[in-house]
Amino acid sequence: MWRIRAIPEVCIGCGLCRVWCKVEHSDSKNIHKAFKPNAPETISCVELEESGCESFAMQCRQCDEPLCAYGCITGAMTKDPDTGLVTVDKKKCVGCWTCILMCPNGVIKRDERNGRSAIKCDLCKDRGFPSCVEHCPNDALVIEESPMNPLAAHSAPLSGSSRGDENILFSEEVDDDE
């Protein structure tokens, strides 16, 4: 089970994680189009927490005890028992925002672009590797295997330095979903 971890010691607060998250969660997935003045609003699932020279990126940590899913009134928010990924099913979500209230980290956003739906970090599962991690200029974001789940121990670990085209995290899952 993979989750993103932020390393505040090397976070330089540049905010590129936020930029690239917005791009990934835009319709066009193109940086220029996503930020065009008249483009539909884009939403970043990452927020940069900053105070003085301390900073770190905050996005969903794919909690082992997903309060958002526990609180979901329609069953739209679920945690995949195999991958550990917490996802929103937009078709089921009615926009009651209970999940937003439940989330201890405040990383679930409102997406009102096409009807009301919650939106949150999905580890860029369509993309294969989280864009924020890939674009962090200082390796301040890493995606790592959770030590909590012993079942995942056999999977290959992924270090921050080995980014690139070989790093496809969810290729199988993507196939299954389609």
Added chain:
Amino acid sequence: MKIEEHQNNNPSKPAQRKASDFKIRSNRLSEFAVQRDYDRCIKCEVCIKQCSFDVHYRDEEDDLIKHRPENCVGCHRCAVMCPTAAISITPNPAQYRAHGSWSGEHVKDINRQAETGGVVLTGSGNDKAAPVYWDRMLINASQVTNPSIDPLREPMELRTYIGAKPASVKVKDGKLASEMPPQIKIQMPILFSAISYGAISYNVQKAIAEAAEELGTLYNTGEGGLHPDFYKYKDNTIVQVASGRFGVHPDYLNAARMVEIKIGQGAKPGIGGHLAGEKVSESVSITRMIPMGTDAISPAPQHDIYSIEDLRMLIFALKEATNYRVPVSVKIAAVHNAAAIASGIVRAGADVVAIDGFRGGTGAAPKAIRDNVGLPIEFALAAVDQRLRDEGIRNQVTLISGGGIRCAADIVKAIALGADAVYIGTAALIAVGCTLCQKCYSGKCNWGIATQNPYLAKRVNSEIAKNRLVNLVQGWSHEIKEMLGGMGINSIESLKGSRSQLRGVGLTSEELDILGIRPAGM
């Protein structure tokens, strides 16, 4: 400044205030132009956050990112970080009137001094177009009569031993019967030269130390002491003893593989150093063993060395203090009589002589000195090596040369001219991100290198930086091996002092004589 607080000490003159009393009135054109492609700009504000010189800002009223080009130092941090490549930094097209004698730089410097009355300060290394003699020497290769060697498959040895060598080896019953002076094994003839903590950030020094450890070579603390965290790299550490004696104490000396006495630095021969109090953070203060916030001043000379016999005294004091366990190096700037000085240093008992050429880097130096004092390392190295050979003492000492080593070919040429190994400083900082903007002295290094500002210093992730340094030195090592193989030799010692492997192009006969090489074609 408030007008009420102003005391009029000269009653004959009426009190008056004008703008130039409290504001520097600049007559300077800005050096750089900032161009922003508004079609590409997504207003993400990364540039604003990345610039420590306040070049970029958000104009809320117009909802646009704008800039103040007069603040720009040309470090290119914003241009590199911009996710849409919307920014380009170029020399300001608005230039002073062209003049064959008075360059724009002269005009600008005069203005700076007219405004402030101060010494023009700069950082990094000499940026003037003095001839780089490395570029005027070409390397030999084997054809037919001896085979070139393929370094990828056949052994190719770069290992070097740093330290004094006895004249001969005595063998008794098949065993070594002579005492060897202390030797340091390094895996390639490349060492990281002295850059102090204070001049550079903790993260950068840590990265350099770790790279030295991984590569099996040495790094040099510079004169800023050894941070307690870095004692664990002691097997790869050269500690410096300089005029300020910052952080010099028995633990420091004994934590090192080598002790280096710093007499001079190529970028600023003959002058001392000055780390501004603002850069003396708590951690720097602990390392240098001086109070926080005070200036750290390195005097120009070492005040216990006014002559060569005093140097001998210090060399042996350090040998005594380290129980003759480590070699003692003496580093000098390349100056006109470097050969004679180096000879004296060898006779004074140094195990290693390091010579630093005038293109060497610095955290801060008066520009007049950086650009005008000293010698190109190529000449100094050739002259020192020749003098030591003529006097029959070359084999007693290890010669390290530094100051402007830019690539593997420079190293090959330096060793053929007589060096045992080279120091690299600026090249290492470039590998970590430095773009040679020369504002090291400002403490506002946008690349997080020459700064103690924690917000900026975080920009160097020491693990990334270490990997980049290791890659650089390994890449150079491969290139050196390729060139050695081309010459048909498989060990670096067979290149040392082999000046017949070099030929000069476009050099005068005097220059060829000094370098001890022939012109190309002969």
Added chain:
Amino acid sequence: MRDLSMVCNPYNEDKVISACSIFGMMDVSGKPFSGEPVFRAMENMHDRGNGLGGGFAVYGIYPEFPDHYALHIMYTSQAARHETEQYLEPRFLVERSEEIPTRKTDGINNEPLVYRYFVLPKIPKQSEVTEEDFMVEQVLRVNAEIDGAFVFSSGKNMGVFKGVGFPEQIARYFRLEEYQGHIWTAHGRFPTNSQAWWGGAHPFCMLDWTVVHNGELSSYGANRAYLETIGYKCTMFTDTEVLTYAIDLILRREKLPPEIFARVISPPLWEEIDRMPEDERKLQTALRSVYGGLLMNGPFSIVVANGSQMIAVTDRIRLRPLTAATKDSTLYFSSEEASIRLVSLELDHVWTPMGGVPVIGKLGALPVPEQSTKRNYTTSTPVEVAR
């Protein structure tokens, strides 16, 4: 008369390059033999040379003068001979001086005058210089200072005979069939340079020590820089000269054994040194770090001799060939096995030594093949007593 200096390194090159055939033959029982098999062996390797240099070193040829230094000197003119003899007269007791017997030989042209002198040095009373150092100094001074004179052999009870021509022609020219010796080494030269100089032929000699060399020292510049630092003057622009001085330094002056000499000029790789037991590792590390400037890099095989031993060694990755063989009490070294077979069809042992591992024959002792077919640095190289 010919001017030797005119043909020494006419293009003023750093070093004159040459490749070659080498051969060595020693009877370890000390019994002298005719050089006839050596000439045949060399003729068989004719194609390895190009006629621009050939030569022989023969040991045990002057038994009537066992304690005298036999100086072989070549002159370009009678004037040079007079000048040299005037130089020798106050410094030596000259027991006999004579022209070396030669015969007119096809292919041998532009020959210099060749003389030999059997001398004893007259060392000044107060002087602390050793007899050998005195001799070396005189030889180097004649060669450097007297125009048109070159001492090409200077040992006791031995002689070097060399010149421009194929080795078999040189043998005929110097009437070498008339000599008998217990060690013969020989060389056929293939310089890239079209000009050749009699003095530049092999063997090179310094007192009793001689060397023949096949290959090129790519490290010549570094070797030369090292040797000049300790006072040797390299004037001949050939890489074999630095080898000669290395032999003089390590074997004669420092008196280190030949095994150590081999480890200086052709040392083990650092990775091999790292695997050695501690004592060996310390010794070899010291040798490499102190004598790094004497590491002979690039392709070579050499045969080195003095009156009591003959040593062959190659570069450490053996880029030049060398075959060793024994038959009864005779030891052979050759660039090609076929030349050994030509003179002795039956052999007791034939082997190619490992790069950098010396094969050493001494009076009374033949080398053991197994010890040089492997790169085994953990033992020194012992020898067995010959039958």
Added chain:
Amino acid sequence: MSIATSIEIDAAGLYYKELNAQIRDAVSEGALKVVLKNVTGQRYIGTNLYGTVDRDTLRKLEIEIHGTPGNDLGMFLDGPTITVHGNVMDGSGNTMNHGRIVAHGRAGDITGFSARGGEMFIKGNAGYRVGIHMKEYGDMRPVMTIGGATQDFLGEYMAGGVVIILGLTLKPGEAHYCNHVGTGMHGGMIFLRGNIEPHQIGTGVGMPELTDKDAELLTNYIAEYGRLFDTDVSEIKLEDFTKLAPLSVRPYKQVYAY
């Protein structure tokens, strides 16, 4: 034509050019077996036979050598079988294309250098850089069988083909003495019988298990070695072999910065 199918040439005192011309003449006149006596270092024997007779006839040609042939024996060889009753010097089988070289003795350096096809059998030891840059192409694959052991750089740069080292000259339990085995190897395989330390093997060389095909190939060549040299090979067990093969066909990819 009245020439005997077997002809004998006394090579004593013959310059290599002369000797090789005589062999060439004999072959073009129909000799199928050429026996050379008293060979003393003549070079390039077998090199210049291409074009003398048709390819099939050339493949039947036998050259028998008594004495010591010179360097580059059978260089560019394209068909004939050369049998040497003695040792061979450096460079035998150099860039060989097809045919067979059998030496009843030891071999010198760079034996089989750059061979692209054919077979070599050396009864005893061999020198430096044996099998250097051997290669294979299409159905052409050189196989070299050495009865003894070799010196350093065995199989250096090897790009294809098979080298079999039987190690018969080693004492029981004695390790091989060749270092830098297979440095730069990017094709082919080496089968080595006897002990070898990891430090003797170049980086980038792996030790895969023997396949059934390997076992078959080894068995055949060992048997052929036994037959050619009339040697008892029953002691040679397949499990005593180490197989060396490259881990990558591009061992130096990491070295370059693009």
